[in-house]
Amino acid sequence: MTPDLDALRTAYVEQLRRHGLTEAGWLDAFRTVPREVFVPRFFRRTPDGRWQGIDGSSPDYWTEVYADRTLVTQLDGTRDPQPDAEPVAGTPSSSSTQPSLMAMMLDALDVTGSERVLEIGTGTGWPDGARYHRVIATCSVPSVPLAWIDQTEEGGHIVVCLWRQLGNPLIRLTVHDGTATGTFLPTGGSFMPARAYPVLNEQQALRAAVRQAGQSREIAYPASILDDDHAGLWIGLQVPDVSRLGLHPINGNEQLWLFAPDGSWSMLDLAKDAVEQYGPRHLWDEVERAYREWEDAGRPTRDHIGLTVTRTGEHRYTLSEAL
Numbered sequence: 001m002t003p004d005l006d007a008l009r010t011a012y013v014e015q016l017r018r019h020g021l022t023e024a025g026w027l028d029a030f031r032t033v034p035r036e037v038f039v040p041r042f043f044r045r046t047p048d049g050r051w052q053g054i055d056g057s058s059p060d061y062w063t064e065v066y067a068d069r070t071l072v073t074q075l076d077g078t079r080d081p082q083p084d085a086e087p088v089a090g091t092p093s094s095s096s097t098q099p100s101l102m103a104m105m106l107d108a109l110d111v112t113g114s115e116r117v118l119e120i121g122t123g124t125g126w127p128d129g130a131r132y133h134r135v136i137a138t139c140s141v142p143s144v145p146l147a148w149i150d151q152t153e154e155g156g157h158i159v160v161c162l163w164r165q166l167g168n169p170l171i172r173l174t175v176h177d178g179t180a181t182g183t184f185l186p187t188g189g190s191f192m193p194a195r196a197y198p199v200l201n202e203q204q205a206l207r208a209a210v211r212q213a214g215q216s217r218e219i220a221y222p223a224s225i226l227d228d229d230h231a232g233l234w235i236g237l238q239v240p241d242v243s244r245l246g247l248h249p250i251n252g253n254e255q256l257w258l259f260a261p262d263g264s265w266s267m268l269d270l271a272k273d274a275v276e277q278y279g280p281r282h283l284w285d286e287v288e289r290a291y292r293e294w295e296d297a298g299r300p301t302r303d304h305i306g307l308t309v310t311r312t313g314e315h316r317y318t319l320s321e322a323l
């Protein structure tokens with residue numbers, strides 16, 4: 001059956017409008033640029049956590065294309081969707097970004113139509129085209145590369161997500177005199193990390209951790225501080241290189257694990273309000289210290305948390321007093 005594309009696209013743009021996209025030019029672009037051209041095939045998650053390739057022959061292809069959802073287009077860096085094959089296991093390595101997140105970032109990019117814009121995450125890193133008025137990244141990076149700052153015009157913006165498992169740090173930086181400064185956007189976002197960066201395997205880390213004994217103590221703050229929109233961002237920035245894993249053992253209490261690449265881990269027993277910590281870094285101590293700093297600063301909202309990337313690449317995070 002031929003889909004009613006007009007109705008699908010109208011409902012799609014309506015969703016973006018409800019998410020706060022008001023700029024007529026962007027609304028028009030989302031309405032008129034067909035998303036299906038970029039996603040002739042993609043992967044859909046099956047209830048058992050595997051991935052099924054689908055294409056236009058699937059009955060719900062069109063509703064998925066015009067849903068406000070990320071569509072996974074590649075697994076493990078090499079595998080493309082095969083609609084006729086059985087579902088497969090794998091880790092997403094490329095996707096068509098969730099439209100409302102893209103809309104928010106394009107809005108923050110603040111373009112009028114005459115700028116030179118570099119998008120990172122479409123097959124890029126292109127000094128020949130520099131300098132750019134705007135840089136927008138659709139893969140995340142642990143820190144902002146100096147090359148991006150060097151290739152941005154004076155007064156230009158960089159919109160990017162930092163690679164963290166905590167806090168969803170999405171920021172707009174403005175470049176002046178080789179230094180990039182800005183505050184985090186009121187709403188967060190997250191992207192898969194750029195390929196050059198190693199990603200910790202939590203299952204492997206867990207297998208090593210369960211054979212080790214750490215030091216235990218009571219927690220001063222509940223695990224939920226990690227998910228606070230504002231405190232969670234500051235924690236993510238101050239406690240870098242941390243992966244998290246929620247676990248509910250069949251015969252035990254719910255647990256929250258934090259792992260670092262140097263082998264450090266913290267495990268919170270959510271029913272006992274206790275933490276066990278192991279390794280050179282005491283990760284939960286670091287989390288509580290960051291939370292206390294955020295409280296002492298008057299609990300600032302995300303848009304009062306800032307970053308300056310200096311000419312040498314140092315990242316300085318700042319908390320402004322809440323207004």
Ligand SMILES: C[S@@+](CC[C@H](N)C(=O)[O-])C[C@H]1O[C@@H](n2cnc3c(N)ncnc32)[C@H](O)[C@@H]1O
Pocket residue numbers: 093094095096097102120121122123124125138139191192193194195196
């Ligand atoms: C989430 S997808 C975004 C695709 C598209 N730009 C969008 O927003 O729908 C992230 C993309 O970043 C690309 N990528 C990964 N590592 C990269 C790197 N080091 N430099 C540039 N692009 C990279 C991947 O190939 C992938 O296509």
